[in-house]
Amino acid sequence: MTERTGPTGAPAVRRIALTFPGQGAQHPRMAAGLYGVSRTFTATMDLAFDTLPGGRSLRTAWLADRPPADYDDVARAQPLLYAVDCALGAMITEAGVRPDALLGHSVGELAAATLAGVLAFHDGLRYLSEYVEVYRHAPPGGMLAVAAGPGEVAAHLEPGVVIGALNAPRQLLLSAEETALTRAETALRRAGITCARVRARQPFHHPVMRDVAAAHADILTRPPLKPPHTTVHSACTGQELDDDTATDWAFWLAQPAEPVLYGPALHHLLNSGPHLLIEAGPGQSLTALARRTPQVARGDSAAVALLPARAGTPDADVAAVRAALNRIVALHGVFPAPVPDF
Template sequence: MITSKSWPTAIVSGDREQVADGLREFLTRTHTGVRPADRPRLVFAFSGHGGHQAGMGRELLTAVPPFAQSMAECSRAIEAETGWSLIDLLLDGGPMTEVSVAQPAVWALQVSLARLWRDWGIEPDVMIGHSMGEIAAAVTAGSLTVRAAAELVCRRSALLETLRGTGDMWAVALSEDDARQAIGPFADRVWVCAMNTGRSTTLAGDPDALAEITAPLLRRRVFCRKLKAGVAGHSPQVDPILCDLRAGLSGLEARPGRIPLYSTVLDRFVDGSEFIGGYWTAHARRPVRFASACRSVLAGPPGRTLFVEIGPRSALVGSIEENLIAAGGEGIALPCLRRDVPELTSMMTSLAAVFAEGCDPVRPPARQP
C-alpha cells in the first residue's frame, strides 16, 4: 500500500508493475480531496448466518500469520467440542451445508478477521452483532473467551441443526408494521424475526405459510428473497430446543468487555457481563433489532461513522448504508471479504479505504514468504 500525506491515496496491488501503473494514473489526476484530519468513529458490524462457502478464509490462512494464528486457536476450541478440525475442513474445501458446521466456521472466521484488523492497529469504538455474529463480537470485546464462545456456538448450532428443514426465512422490503400486516392470518405460523432497516425485515416460520405471504408481494414487485437458512431462527419455531440450550450453556461464564457492544436482543448497550447462558437462550428466540442498533450508534457523538462488516461476504453493507441515509449520518460501510475477489486483495482494499477515511494502520499487513 502506497500512501500520501497530502491526498487520501492508497494503491492496492500484488506486483511492482501494477503499483507503477497506479502511481502513474494517480499523478495524472486532478486531486481535490483532502484526507480527514479527525479519525471517524469506527464500528465493527458482525454479520449473521449466511455467506459462507467452501474454503473461505483459505487464502488468508496461508498468507497472513495473525489471521492464521487466530483461526488455529478457534479450530482447536471447535475440535475440543465437536471432534472435527475446522482448519482441515477449510484447506480441503469441504462442504458447509449443515448448520452445525457452517456457524462455527463463520464464527471462527469473524473472530479472526476482527483480530487481524486489530493487529493492523484498526480498533473499533463500538460493535454490533447481527444474530450469531454477536458471539464473535463478544469474543472481540473480551467478554467471552475463545473456548467458551466455541462451546456456545457449537452447542447452539448443533441444536439448530435438529430443526433444519422445519422452517424458512425470507428477506422482504417492508417496514416492520407493513410486514406484520402482510403476515395477517398467518400470525401463528410466521413472525418478524429481524428488523434490518426501516424498510427491510426478515420473516421466519412455516415454509408453506411464507410462500402464501410472499406470492402476492412478488406479484406487486415487492422485493422478497428466500434465505439459505433452513431454520426459522429468532422465532417460536426454536422453542423445542430452548430447554436443552439453556442446560447446555448453564456453566457459561462472561465478564465485562473492553469495547462497548450494542445488543440487538436487549436493544441497548451492554458491558458483556450479561452474556451468560440465559442471555444466549433468549438470543436464539428473540428478533434481531439491527436497525435500532444502527440508529442508536449513529445517535452518538457527532461526526463521521465508519462501519466495517466482519463476515465472509458483504451481507450487511446495504442495510448499514440505508440506515446511514435514514439517520442523516455521515459515513461509509465497508466489507471485509467480497464475492469473486481474492481475500487478501479485498482486505487490503478495505484497509486502504479505512486509511483514506482517517484511520492509521500501525504496520503494513504481514505476509508469509
C-alpha cells in the same frame, strides 16, 4: 470527500466500529484466501478447527470448492461464521485497528462479545458446538429477506410467520417453519414484493426456538462471562450492552428466539457520533445496510468491507483486505501501510 467538522470547527474524528454478519452471509471458501497468508487469521482458524468437535471435517467443508449439501445447516454455518468473524476481528485489531465499538448480527453478536472480552474464544467455540446440538432439534424452516417494511407485509402473513430481523426501514427478515414460510413467500411475490430466501435451514429468531432450547438446554454449559472492555451495541436489544446483561447467560440463551434489531442498533450507534464502520465478515451485506443510512450517505460516517461482496479467486480476499486497509488509512489514518501481517 467533504471533511466533516465538529462544533468547534475542528475535524470530527470518526470512531471505529467493527461489524460482524451472521447466518445467511456464509458462502463456500469465505475468507479462505487469507488462510496461510495472514498469520493472525490462520492461527485463529486453526484454533477453531482444533477445538470444535469434527473440526477437521468442518475445515474440509470450508475449503472445498463445492461444499457439502448441508453447508448452510446450523451445524456448519454458525461455527464457521463465528470462527471467520472472530479471525477477521483478531486480524484487523492485530493490524493496528483498535475498535471503539462492536456490533454483530445474530451469531455475529457472539463474535462481537468475544472480541470485547465477554467470553474467551475457546469458550465461544465450546458453546457453539453445544448450541449446534440443541438446535439440530429445531423444525425445518428458514428465513426470508423482504424488501419492505413491517406494515407492508402484515396483510400477507399467516400465523406462525414472524419478523425475525429488522435490518433497515424497508429491509426485514421473516422467520417460520418451512410450510408457512413457503406460503408467505408465495403471497409476497404475488403482491409484487421483492423477497429471497436466506441461506438457513432452521427458523432462527422465531418463538419456536424457545421450546427447542427449553427442551434441550441441559446440554449447554455456561462458561464464565466478563463485562465488555469495548462497547458492544446489541442487535438483540437495539442498545448498548450493559455489564449486567452481557454477563447474564439468560440473555445469550434467549437470543436465538428473539428478533434481530440490527437496524435500530445501527441507528443508535451512528446517532452517537461519526463512525468508520468496518465489516469483519464474509460479504458486504452490513456495509450495504450502512451505506443506506443518512449518516453515511451525507458523509458524517463511512463504511468499509474487508472482503469481496461474493466469492472470487483465491487472491481476491487478500486484494480486498489490502484495499480496505488502504481505505481505512485514508479515512482514519490508524496505522501505516503495508500491514506486517501480510
